[in-house]
Amino acid sequence: MKEKNPWHTPVTIIITVIGVIAIVALVTVAVLQNRPLAQKYKYGIVLDAGSSHTALYIYEWPAEKDNNTGRVEQTHSCKVKGPGISSYASAPSRAGESLRDCMQEAKLRVPGKRHLETPLYLGATAGMRLLNIENSSASDVVFHAVEEALQKSPFSFQGARILSGQEEGAFGWVTVNYLDDRLKQGLETTGALDLGGASTQISFVSDNFDGSESPENAVAFRLYGNDYNLYTHSFLCYGKDQALRMVLAQQTQSGPGTILDPCFHPGYNETKNYSVLYDSPCVSDRKPQGAPATFTHLGKGNFSQCLDVVKSIFNFTYCRYSQCSFNGVFQPLLQGPFGAFSAYYFVMNFLNLTDTSIPLDTVRKKLTSYCSTPWDQIKQQHPDVKVKYLAEYCFSGTYILTLLTEGYNFTSESYPNIKFIKKIKGSDAGWTLGYMLNLTNMIPAEAPDSPPLPHAGYVSIVTVIAILLFVLFILSLRPLWPRCSKQPQII
Ligand SMILES: Nc1ncnc2c1ncn2[C@@H]1O[C@H](COP(=O)(O)OP(=O)(O)O)[C@@H](O)[C@H]1O
Numbered sequence: 001m002k003e004k005n006p007w008h009t010p011v012t013i014i015i016t017v018i019g020v021i022a023i024v025a026l027v028t029v030a031v032l033q034n035r036p037l038a039q040k041y042k043y044g045i046v047l048d049a050g051s052s053h054t055a056l057y058i059y060e061w062p063a064e065k066d067n068n069t070g071r072v073e074q075t076h077s078c079k080v081k082g083p084g085i086s087s088y089a090s091a092p093s094r095a096g097e098s099l100r101d102c103m104q105e106a107k108l109r110v111p112g113k114r115h116l117e118t119p120l121y122l123g124a125t126a127g128m129r130l131l132n133i134e135n136s137s138a139s140d141v142v143f144h145a146v147e148e149a150l151q152k153s154p155f156s157f158q159g160a161r162i163l164s165g166q167e168e169g170a171f172g173w174v175t176v177n178y179l180d181d182r183l184k185q186g187l188e189t190t191g192a193l194d195l196g197g198a199s200t201q202i203s204f205v206s207d208n209f210d211g212s213e214s215p216e217n218a219v220a221f222r223l224y225g226n227d228y229n230l231y232t233h234s235f236l237c238y239g240k241d242q243a244l245r246m247v248l249a250q251q252t253q254s255g256p257g258t259i260l261d262p263c264f265h266p267g268y269n270e271t272k273n274y275s276v277l278y279d280s281p282c283v284s285d286r287k288p289q290g291a292p293a294t295f296t297h298l299g300k301g302n303f304s305q306c307l308d309v310v311k312s313i314f315n316f317t318y319c320r321y322s323q324c325s326f327n328g329v330f331q332p333l334l335q336g337p338f339g340a341f342s343a344y345y346f347v348m349n350f351l352n353l354t355d356t357s358i359p360l361d362t363v364r365k366k367l368t369s370y371c372s373t374p375w376d377q378i379k380q381q382h383p384d385v386k387v388k389y390l391a392e393y394c395f396s397g398t399y400i401l402t403l404l405t406e407g408y409n410f411t412s413e414s415y416p417n418i419k420f421i422k423k424i425k426g427s428d429a430g431w432t433l434g435y436m437l438n439l440t441n442m443i444p445a446e447a448p449d450s451p452p453l454p455h456a457g458y459v460s461i462v463t464v465i466a467i468l469l470f471v472l473f474i475l476s477l478r479p480l481w482p483r484c485s486k487q488p489q490i491i
């Protein structure tokens with residue numbers, strides 16, 4: 001008689017099958033439970049009403065992870081046709097109308113079912129700051145017109161306002177460091193340099209700055225459990241368009257009929273209005289008495305003379321602090337890497353000078369040669385570039401170099417710490433993202449709790465433990481195991 005194999009008893013077979021099913025079920029649950037849900041996104045829209053133009057940015061982030069880190073991304077941007085909203089002071093309703101096309105685009109880009117819950121912000125910068133100084137009721141009327149237009153959109157309009165210079169600088173810094181994932185990881189931060197048309201901002205963290213020497217330049221943040229004492233300053237009138245007005249005003253002090261401008265190409269020849277040139281609080285007090293209605297603006301194309309006249313709009317003579325940048329404004333020692341965006345990027349990119357490993361002497365040589373190139377030749381070489389921009393790149397390059405080296409005190413050693421950037425990981429560098437993150441409370445003050453194990457680690461550990469338990473269980477059935485030693489068989 002054959003001895004019955006104990007493994008083949010119905011009990012052990014059932015136990016084994018149940019064991020295998022249990023392990024499969026356990027692992028399946030572990031995998032499914034922790035599997036990321038199908039992605040659903042939330043959206044936010046910010047309108048950047050700059051001095052020269054308005055742009056709309058749409059941001060999106062996974063719906064389940066609002067205040068998790070580094071997950072907000074720009075999905076779309078739209079450039080509003082026409083000038084900045086501050087230019088519509090005399091026809092305010094057109095300021096509202098100008099936003100229509102971009103708002104229409106936003107309606108198509110944000111899924112319909114998210115429209116009502118999508119916050120919409122409009123922030124205005126130095127153009128509106130200047131209009132507000134010049135004529136505050138005109139700026140109110142412009143705001144009223146854009147608010148009326150935006151309230152009609154299906155989005156959740158959160159208001160239109162002028163950002164302070166500190167906010168503009170600080171939010172630019174937040175954007176750059178958020179996109180670079182530096183805040184969440186508590187890494188050394190990157191300073192932010194923003195050049196607009198009407199103002200320019202510098203923001204950075206410096207070990208020798210705690211805000212005590214100049215509290216108006218200090219912004220304190222607690223982000224992801226780290227404290228930051230940010231130095232920031234916005235120079236009103238030192239955006240490149242207003243700086244150009246100041247440089248021209250410098251050369252038209254006596255109200256001449258013709259000026260020979262070293263910052264414009266030889267052969268450049270345009271008739272300009274005195275009233276238009278001096279129509280800005282940055283220069284209005286300097287309007288020459290008894291000047292003719294117009295002047296002829298001729299180019300001379302001389303970089304070193306251009307440098308001199310550009311330098312003359314900076315005041316380095318007084319400083320009531322331990323150290324200053326210019327115009328008596330406190331600035332601590334420069335520290336760390338810097339990202340320079342907006343017009344810094346546009347200008348340096350056009351001039352092929354975004355590579356900051358190019359020595360400053362070489363940059364000067366290139367500008368010398370570029371500025372002296374005849375205007376006809378420049379136009380011929382760049383038929384696709386807007387003539388207004390094209391005419392000003394020599395001035396703008398010279399201005400940027402002066403602002404960075406003479407103004408902010410970058411040296412040959414520290415200049416390579418600057419990176420000219422337009423976008424970081426697909427999102428534009430600028431104040432808008434930082435502004436939205438702040439207003440939606442999307443950057444927590446404390447570091448968020450994260451699960452102790454990543455998903456894959458969790459699943460592997462559950463699987464290993466399940467298999468171990470099963471093996472232990474099998475071992476516990478040992479008394480039922482068949483004997484190993486061969487027994488004489490009785491026939
Ligand atoms: N392609 C370009 N080339 C040169 N300059 C540009 C280009 N695009 C934009 N700009 C300039 O960038 C600046 C943007 O400033 P803006 O944000 O409108 O003003 P602000 O920030 O002072 O309110 C303007 O001086 C504008 O002329």
Ligand SMILES: [Ca+2]
Pocket residue numbers: 050051125195196197342
């Ligand atoms: Ca700007």
